[in-house]
Amino acid sequence: MAQQAVHNSFWKTNQKALAPWLFLAPGMIMFLVYVIFPIIESIYISFFNWDGLAPAHISQLTSKEYVGLGNYRDLLDDDSFYTSLWNNLKWLVLYMLAVPIGLFVALFLNQKVPGIRLYKSLFFFPFVISQVVVGLLFSWFYAPGFGPLYAIIKSITGSETAILASDTMATYGIILAGLWPQTAYCMILYLTGLNNINPEQVEAARMDGARGLTLLWNIILPQLRPATFIAIVVTVIGSLRSFDLVSIMTGGGPYGSTRVLSYFMFEQALSEYGTAMGYGAAIAFVLFAIMMIFISFFIYRMLQQERNS
Amino acid sequence: MFPKPIEKSAPWVQTAYKLTLPIALILWLLPLIGIAMTSVRPAADLAAGNYFGMPSGFAGVENYSAVFKNSNIGYYILNSFKVTLPTVFFAVGLSCLSGFALAIYKFKSNLIVFFMFVAGNFVPFQILAIPVRDLSVQLGLYNTTMGLVMFHVAFQTGFCTLFMRNFIKSLPFALVESARVEGVSEFKIFWHIVLPLMRPAIAALSVLVFTFIWNDYFWATVMAQDASVKPVTAGMNELKGQYKVAWELISAASIIAALPPVAMFFLMQKHFIAGLTLGATKG
Numbered sequence: 240m241a242q243q244a245v246h247n248s249f250w251k252t253n254q255k256a257l258a259p260w261l262f263l264a265p266g267m268i269m270f271l272v273y274v275i276f277p278i279i280e281s282i283y284i285s286f287f288n289w290d291g292l293a294p295a296h297i298s299q300l301t302s303k304e305y306v307g308l309g310n311y312r313d314l315l316d317d318d319s320f321y322t323s324l325w326n327n328l329k330w331l332v333l334y335m336l337a338v339p340i341g342l343f344v345a346l347f348l349n350q351k352v353p354g355i356r357l358y359k360s361l362f363f364f365p366f367v368i369s370q371v372v373v374g375l376l377f378s379w380f381y382a383p384g385f386g387p388l389y390a391i392i393k394s395i396t397g398s399e400t401a402i403l404a405s406d407t408m409a410t411y412g413i414i415l416a417g418l419w420p421q422t423a424y425c426m427i428l429y430l431t432g433l434n435n436i437n438p439e440q441v442e443a444a445r446m447d448g449a450r451g452l453t454l455l456w457n458i459i460l461p462q463l464r465p466a467t468f469i470a471i472v473v474t475v476i477g478s479l480r481s482f483d484l485v486s487i488m489t490g491g492g493p494y495g496s497t498r499v500l501s502y503f504m505f506e507q508a509l510s511e512y513g514t515a516m517g518y519g520a521a522i523a524f525v526l527f528a529i530m531m532i533f534i535s536f537f538i539y540r541m542l543q544q545e546r547n548s
Numbered sequence: 549m550f551p552k553p554i555e556k557s558a559p560w561v562q563t564a565y566k567l568t569l570p571i572a573l574i575l576w577l578l579p580l581i582g583i584a585m586t587s588v589r590p591a592a593d594l595a596a597g598n599y600f601g602m603p604s605g606f607a608g609v610e611n612y613s614a615v616f617k618n619s620n621i622g623y624y625i626l627n628s629f630k631v632t633l634p635t636v637f638f639a640v641g642l643s644c645l646s647g648f649a650l651a652i653y654k655f656k657s658n659l660i661v662f663f664m665f666v667a668g669n670f671v672p673f674q675i676l677a678i679p680v681r682d683l684s685v686q687l688g689l690y691n692t693t694m695g696l697v698m699f700h701v702a703f704q705t706g707f708c709t710l711f712m713r714n715f716i717k718s719l720p721f722a723l724v725e726s727a728r729v730e731g732v733s734e735f736k737i738f739w740h741i742v743l744p745l746m747r748p749a750i751a752a753l754s755v756l757v758f759t760f761i762w763n764d765y766f767w768a769t770v771m772a773q774d775a776s777v778k779p780v781t782a783g784m785n786e787l788k789g790q791y792k793v794a795w796e797l798i799s800a801a802s803i804i805a806a807l808p809p810v811a812m813f814f815l816m817q818k819h820f821i822a823g824l825t826l827g828a829t830k831g
Contacts, residue, residue, distance in 0.1 A: 254733070254734055255653070255734065256655070258649075258653065258734040258735070259649040259650075259652075259653035259655055259658075260649075262645045262646060262648055262649035262738070263645070263646050263649040263650070263661065265642050265645060265646075266642040266643060266645060266646035266705045266709060267646065267661065269642065269698075269701060269702035269705055270664075270665065270668060270702055270703075270705050270706060272683075272702065273676070273680060273683075273698070273699050273702030273703060274668040274671070274676060274702060274703060274706065275664065275668060276679070277675070277676040277678075277679035277680050277683070278668075278671065278675050278676065280678075280679040281675045281676070281678055281679055284678060284679070346550075346551055347572070349549070349550070349551065350551075350553065350554045350565070351553060351554075351555070352554060352562075352565070352566060352569075355569075358569055358573060360813075360814070360817055361573055361576075361577065362573065362576055363813075363821075364577060364580065364810070364813075365576075365577075365579075365580075367759060367806075367809050367810055367813045368580075368763070368806040368809065368810065369762065369763035369765065369781055369805065369806065369809070370763065370765060371763070371765050371781045371784045371785065371805070372784070372802045372805055372806045373579075375583075375784070375788065375798060375802050376579040376580065376582070376583050376802070377579065379579075379582070379583065379586075379795060379798075379799075380579055380582070387578070387582070419579070424824070427821060427824060427825060428824070428825055431821070431825035433550065436549075436550060438549060441549065441550055450552075454550065455550070458550075459550050466825075469825075476670055479672065480672055480673070482673070482765075482766055483765040483766065483781075486765070486769075486785070487765075487785065487788070500672075500674075501672060501673070501674050504674040504677075505674065505677075505766075505770075508677070508678055509677055509678070509681070509769075509770050516678055519674075519678060520675075520678055522674070523672065523674035523675040523677070523678075524675065526672045526674055526675070527671060527672055527674075527675040530670065530671060530672055533670075534667050534670045534671075537670070538663055538666060538667060541663075541666070542659070542663070545659065
């Protein structure tokens with residue numbers, strides 16, 4: 240009884256200090272075990288030469304040999320690494336087109352005619368379906384002989400290009416497929432932003448004679464800044480994460496020309512024939528480091544907003 | 549409202565706009581329309597080179613039943629549900645708790661913990677893959693539904709916590725304070741006062757997480773080997789190899805695989821969009 244009372248009063252006095260940690264514990268433990276520690280472990284593995292056996296025998300991994308920065312030095316001599324890096328850059332730059340195109344589509348749809356809500360949801364459709372399906376759709380579109388995009392290109396340029404089989408064109412073909420759902424995502428962000436625009440400011444600017452692009456640039460875009468910020472964040476992250484489409488549409492080919500870092504890492508360490516764990520971890524770290532540049536910037540901005548609010 | 553409402557334009561502009569809308573939509577959805585048409589096309593059409601013209605007959609029943617009969621797609625779909633539903637339940641549940649903690653209590657490391665969740669949620673999957681697969685092997689969870697669920701729950705908790713925390717912050721804090729004055733325990737405040745107000749956030753997150761997990765391909769490939777575990781995304785890749793150029797079957801399979809998240813989206817559209825666009829209006 241006495242002990243119970245002590246316990247109770249301890250709980251009573253410290254409840255407010257302990258409660259947040261009790262609420263946090265389950266989620267935080269899961270997150271630490273499956274996200275935070277693996278990041279550290281991956282960085283550690285990248286300093287080793289560690290060839291696992293085939294994944295089927297994953298429990299009998301061979302022993303590790305410490306090689307310091309050896310894996311990173313090997314990367315610098317690996318042409319596939321530069322190809323992947325260069326393709327990641329193409330993805331990053333071209334994927335950004337989703338933001339202005341998304342804005343354009345949102346402006347086009349921001350009207351009040353009958354049935355417009357259905358139109359908006361149907362335009363958003365591509366984002367809901369899996370990238371695996373998107374990849375299959377576009378492979379079919381590009382298919383030599385009968386694909387409609389193949390036919391369009393043929394009628395414009397006169398040449399017969401099998402886009403996904405061309406080592407100079409394939410990456411652009413995949414990025415175009417990726418832009419389809421990503422534009423839909425940016426569009427929905429902007430539609431929500433446009434919905435919340437202050438109508439008085441717009442009317443006042445119209446009274447002053449502002450219209451068209453001037454109005455858009457000076458009054459509308461500043462109010463859409465939160466939407467633009469999120470659109471850029473999700474597009475940057477999405478472009479660097481690109482994996483599904485590459486895997487489905489070309490499997491990194493032809494001749495490894497469509498590899499990106501995420502897929503290159505998969506080939507080296509996770510695929511059926513990939514057993515180079517240390518090397519794979521080093522590739523993953525490079526991708527991680529690139530993303531951290533952006534993540535730090537986003538977090539810095541969010542932190543500023545936290546402080547202001 | 550911007551752009552200028554179309555009702556205020558000349559009648560011909562209005563007509564032009566109403567005509568442009570369906571044309572733009574058809575162009576935008578052309579890949580989907582194409583695949584839907586192909587999925588009901590008789591195989592003979594494709595052999596004869598009729599890829600885009602009118603189908604010579606309706607072979608939808610044949611194609612779809614062929615996919616179910618001679619492939620594992622039925623299992624794959626079932627596996628996807630077995631991974632997706634528990635993940636939604638636990639990821640949303642855990643983040644209700646952690647979001648509450650981060651939104652209601654002021655403690656020193658609050659922002660650090662919060663930004664750990666936020667940053668972790670953005671990292672590339674590849675930096676996690678080797679250790680996560682290793683850990684799953686050690687726990688005996690490699691190549692099991694449970695292994696996939698555990699990882700997805702942990703990872704989605706990052707995004708969900710960000711979402712829940714911001715949502716709870718927008719609720720009136722006075723409710724919590726007055727309950728405290730009356731001596732209500734912290735857990736009861738969570739359970740009886742805050743949780744009922746979180747319903748819209750729970751709905752929005754559930755649809756979103758459902759779609760994310762259903763569409764996940766990377767982890768499905770890395771963590772599952774057998775047809776008895778593989779979700780439909782990884783299974784599709786297998787079917788692609790199996791059917792090679794039988795596009796009418798690949799198309800039918802694609803439609804089947806895409807259907808559940810599409811249905812989810814249409815049923816819960818309002819919540820889905822509220823979830824995706826959180827933060828697009830303020831901040």
